[in-house]
Amino acid sequence: MSGQNYNFCRLCVALLLCGCSVSTQVTHTPRSSIEQRLLVRSLDRSLNQLDTQPLQGKTVAGEFFGLTPDKDFAKEFSIAWLQGRKINVIADAREAEVRLKIFAPVLGVDQGQSFFGVPAVTVPVLGFTVPEVALFKSITHHGYAAIEMYTIDNPSGDFLARSPRAVGEAAYNQYTILILVNFNRDDLDGEGG
Numbered sequence: 001m002s003g004q005n006y007n008f009c010r011l012c013v014a015l016l017l018c019g020c021s022v023s024t025q026v027t028h029t030p031r032s033s034i035e036q037r038l039l040v041r042s043l044d045r046s047l048n049q050l051d052t053q054p055l056q057g058k059t060v061a062g063e064f065f066g067l068t069p070d071k072d073f074a075k076e077f078s079i080a081w082l083q084g085r086k087i088n089v090i091a092d093a094r095e096a097e098v099r100l101k102i103f104a105p106v107l108g109v110d111q112g113q114s115f116f117g118v119p120a121v122t123v124p125v126l127g128f129t130v131p132e133v134a135l136f137k138s139i140t141h142h143g144y145a146a147i148e149m150y151t152i153d154n155p156s157g158d159f160l161a162r163s164p165r166a167v168g169e170a171a172y173n174q175y176t177i178l179i180l181v182n183f184n185r186d187d188l189d190g191e192g193g
Contacts, residue, residue, distance in 0.1 A: 030069075035109045038143025038170045041188050043074055043107065045168030046145040047081045054151070054161065059088045061096035061154070066104035078102055078147075098160070099152045105165075106146040114138045134176045143170040 031039070062082065064075030082089050082100075090096055117135040122128070149163040172186040 031109075034141055034172050035143070037188050038109050038141055038172060039070060039107065039145070040077070041170035042143035042145040042168040043077060043104075043147075044081070045170065046147040046166040047078060047168070049166035049168070050147065050149055050163050052082065052085050052087055055082070055087045055098065055100075057088075058097045059090050059095065060098050060100055061090055061093035062100040062102060063093075064102045064104070066107050068107050070107050071104060074104055074107055074145075075102075093154070096154045099154050101150040101152065103148045103150070104145060105148065106144055108144060110142045110144070112140045112142075134179055136178075137176040139174045141172040141174075143172075144168075 029036075060082065062075075062079055064071060064078055066074055079089050093099060115132075115134065115137045117137065118133040120132040121130050123130065145168045147163075147166045147168075151160040151162075152158065153160055170186075170188055172184065172188060174182070174184050176182050
């Protein structure tokens with residue numbers, strides 16, 4: 001190999017190694033901050049659809065049921081939300097006029113990805129990774145919360161009402177176009193629905 005070709009190869013390898021980097025996402029919590037924001041926002045949007053007018057002026061004890069570990073947070077969030085609407089929520093269910101059974105059949109975050117370009121490749125002999133070259137890449141994060149509220153008369157145990165299923169959704173999308181242009185779109189901020 002001539003000196004000129006050797007120097008050219010060294011220059012190409014140096015440019016590849018210096019001009020590219022691999023990003024790593026590090027999280028120290030079970031859910032990333034984006035996922036947390038999506039869950040809270042979708043839960044808030046679903047609760048805002050519930051009619052709490054029949055509960056005004058009554059003492060209420062609430063139970064919360066869900067299928068994910070997030071149900072503990074969702075329970076306290078729901079109780080605080082009810083209290084924020086001037087509903088008297090008490091801890092001792094025996095003293096309540098009305099019992100609420102709040103179900104969250106769905107409470108989670110889905111993620112999807114679209115990619116057009118060259119994926120990251122590890123060069124077997126040389127042992128380094130060539131990063132992906134994205135002509136177009138989108139990563140979508142979609143938070144979803146469904147809430148149903150059952151109202152039960154506490155002294156008699158009679159069923160009073162069932163709310164329509166309230167659904168709240170939130171989205172956070174990341175886009176990359178031609179490697180260089182990165183932007184995000186979300187609907188996480190703002191009040192209400």
